[in-house]
Every structure is written in C-alpha cells, then in structure tokens.
Amino acid sequence: MGRHPFGEYADKYMESVRGVYAEETWKNRERRYKRMGRKLIELKEAGKITTTSPKSMTPEDVRVYILYCKERQSTADLVHEVNALRKILNFVDNHAVEVCLNHNPGLKPMFKGNRRKNVMSEDVYERILEKSKTIDPTDFNMVRAYTLVLMCINAGTRNKEIRFAGVRDLDTTSWIFEIVHVKGEETYGQPRKVPIPPEIRQLILTYLLARQKWLVDNSVKSQALFPSKDSADGFLSGNAIRKIKEVVEADLGIQFDLRECRRTFGQRYLDSDLDIESVSVLMGHASTKTTESFYSRKRMDKAVESAKRTWKDCGGQ
The missing domain is CATH 1.10.443.10 (Intergrase catalytic core)
Structure with missing residues (x-):
C-alpha cells in the first residue's frame, strides 16, 4: 500500500460491489470515496488523525473525521457520509465506526425536520x-x-x-x-x-x-x-x-x-x-x-x- 492507502482500499471495495449497485448509484459512491480520500489526507497531514488506511483507522480517527464533516456538510449528507465510511471499514473487518458511535452517542447524525421539498406553484x-x-x-x-x-x-x-x-x-x-x-x-x-x-x-x-x-x-x-x-x-x-x-x-x-x-x-x-x-x-x-x-x-x-x-x-x- 502507498503512503495514503484509502484510495486503493476504496477501489477494491467499489470493484466488489460492481453490479450490485445501480450504475448511477455506483458512480455517486465512487465520487464520494474520492472526496473522502482527499479529506482524510488533509486531516492526516494536519496531524489530526493517525492514518488514512481503512484497515487501521481508530474510533478516535473516526470521531475526528465526523466532526470535521459535520462543520461542512448538511445533516442529510452527513448520514450518507458516515454510512459510506462504515461500509468501507467493515469491508476490511474494521468496526471503528460502530465503536465510535457507541462511545459517542451524540455524534451519530440524525436527520430531523421536514423532509418534504418545495413543489412548483x-x-x-x-x-x-x-x-x-x-x-x-x-x-x-x-x-x-x-x-x-x-x-x-x-x-x-x-x-x-x-x-x-x-x-x-x-x-x-x-x-x-x-x-x-x-x-x-x-x-x-x-x-x-x-x-x-x-x-x-x-x-x-x-x-x-x-x-x-x-x-x-x-x-x-x-x-x-x-x-x-x-x-x-x-x-x-x-x-x-x-x-x-x-x-x-x-x-x-x-x-x-x-x-x-x-x-x-x-x-x-x-x-x-x-x-x-x-x-x-x-x-x-x-x-x-x-x-x-x-x-x-x-x-x-x-x-x-x-x-x-x-x-x-x-x-x-
């Protein structure tokens, strides 16, 4: 694995679900992982997390990442972000996301409010x-x-x-x-x-x-x-x-x-x-x-x- 192995693991995970997700869903998830990889590299280079490897991320790394995203993304998008992170970590038998959310019950994003959007008058x-x-x-x-x-x-x-x-x-x-x-x-x-x-x-x-x-x-x-x-x-x-x-x-x-x-x-x-x-x-x-x-x-x-x-x-x- 290279210096920042997240992308390599993401590629392996996405290949494993090719044909499982609909094509458009697959492409959206692939783009999300590319964005996620860039954010993890930024946090690693800033010394805020220990690794970008899904296999080695700790519950504390997950906590820092979620807090970082929480300041920059809507609650609805954060729900998808955490779910995507959970899937790739579970893919390599790392359950740090579940452990993090269990130990930090207030951290789990919960969508509240009216989900209905505007319609045309x-x-x-x-x-x-x-x-x-x-x-x-x-x-x-x-x-x-x-x-x-x-x-x-x-x-x-x-x-x-x-x-x-x-x-x-x-x-x-x-x-x-x-x-x-x-x-x-x-x-x-x-x-x-x-x-x-x-x-x-x-x-x-x-x-x-x-x-x-x-x-x-x-x-x-x-x-x-x-x-x-x-x-x-x-x-x-x-x-x-x-x-x-x-x-x-x-x-x-x-x-x-x-x-x-x-x-x-x-x-x-x-x-x-x-x-x-x-x-x-x-x-x-x-x-x-x-x-x-x-x-x-x-x-x-x-x-x-x-x-x-x-x-x-x-x-x-």
Whole structure:
C-alpha cells in the first residue's frame, strides 16, 4: 500500500460491489470515496488523525473525521457520509465506526425536520404550459425544452429516466409513457407506465415532428426520445438535460430544478384527489411511506376544499 492507502482500499471495495449497485448509484459512491480520500489526507497531514488506511483507522480517527464533516456538510449528507465510511471499514473487518458511535452517542447524525421539498406553484406551471402553446414550432431548441420540462412534470420522471427514454417508449395512440430505465433498474427498480394528459399532447406531437427533422438535418440515427449528436450512445448527458431545462428558465425568467418537476407531478395528482397508493405506483415508489414522507402530500388549501365538499355531500353549506 502507498503512503495514503484509502484510495486503493476504496477501489477494491467499489470493484466488489460492481453490479450490485445501480450504475448511477455506483458512480455517486465512487465520487464520494474520492472526496473522502482527499479529506482524510488533509486531516492526516494536519496531524489530526493517525492514518488514512481503512484497515487501521481508530474510533478516535473516526470521531475526528465526523466532526470535521459535520462543520461542512448538511445533516442529510452527513448520514450518507458516515454510512459510506462504515461500509468501507467493515469491508476490511474494521468496526471503528460502530465503536465510535457507541462511545459517542451524540455524534451519530440524525436527520430531523421536514423532509418534504418545495413543489412548483400552479401559477408557474400555468406560465410554462401557456407559453408552450405559443412558441415557434420550427424553433427546435425551444420546442424541445418545453416538451422536456412538461414531460418531466406530467410523467414524474427523474433526470436519468427522461434522458434514457426511447421514442418507442411513448405511445401516441394510447398516450401511455413507459419508463423503462428507472432508478435502481439493475436491482430493485421496476419499469412503470404513466398516462400523458391531453394538455401537453399537441406539444409532444409537434416535438416529434421537429425531432425527426433534426435527426435528418444532423445525419443522426438515434432511438432516444431526446437524442444527442455528440454522444456515442445517442443519449444526452445528465448535464445536457439540465441545460435544456435552463432554456425554459431563461425564457420565462424563473428558476426550478428537475426534482421539483417530479415532486410537482405527485403533488398535482394528490391535489386532484387521486389516492396515495396510485400516486406512489406512478412515481415508482416501493411504498406510500416514501411518497408521503419525501415528496408530496395534499396541499393545505386543497385539503380544506376536500373537507368542505364532505359537508355538502351531507347537506351542509
């Protein structure tokens, strides 16, 4: 082993779990270990820990590392950081993380508070939808951007799911969109189908015509719903998807992220009184607990409206 062996152990651990984690999860974990290695080297060179070797780290080294990260990372990210450190130390039969947390019970990161994130307001959604009806159908970049964003909102797709979508996954007769390349597709993830609402169907048809012309004009052969002329596999990168989304942001002078689009998908269905079980299935969640805890719950004003409707059903005002 070299002077700073963490990276070598990390490589061995990551190779052992290749094919166990989904590809995107594997890449994220690999990046985390690279960052972790750099932080450990910094602490070792500052004389704050005794080693960077996962095999030799002591509970005190772990304590120093967690405290170091605690000042620089969110609680949610720290939970993932400690879990990743535990996994690589356990891989070499070192249980220093467990010992450290047992001896320092207040050190274990605990996520508290509301896990729900913001969703897109109805006003913003209506602005996007209305503008999509007035854009120049020959402006490929604009048509593509609005189609992508509105599909993310109305199909509840993750970045990966929309970028790896195939044109054949979208049935424009039944208007069912089959999401094949889901999160955790190589392990726990299951393909799912979502209906495409009438309000964006004409835009999608316009985009499909523009897409076909773009393929011909650029001499590209691709089955991707949102094709790339630069990548070997014909699919856009995750960053390219975000750049396309930014076209809508710049056009309307607003800001949102793709995760917000996905949460809005669940929120809109819940607000329209679709049962939580169906929303959970459409979002690709294993249980309704995830849907309720992390993504969406009926908005307060919508809940009040639903409550008032029960009065009318019972003859009240």
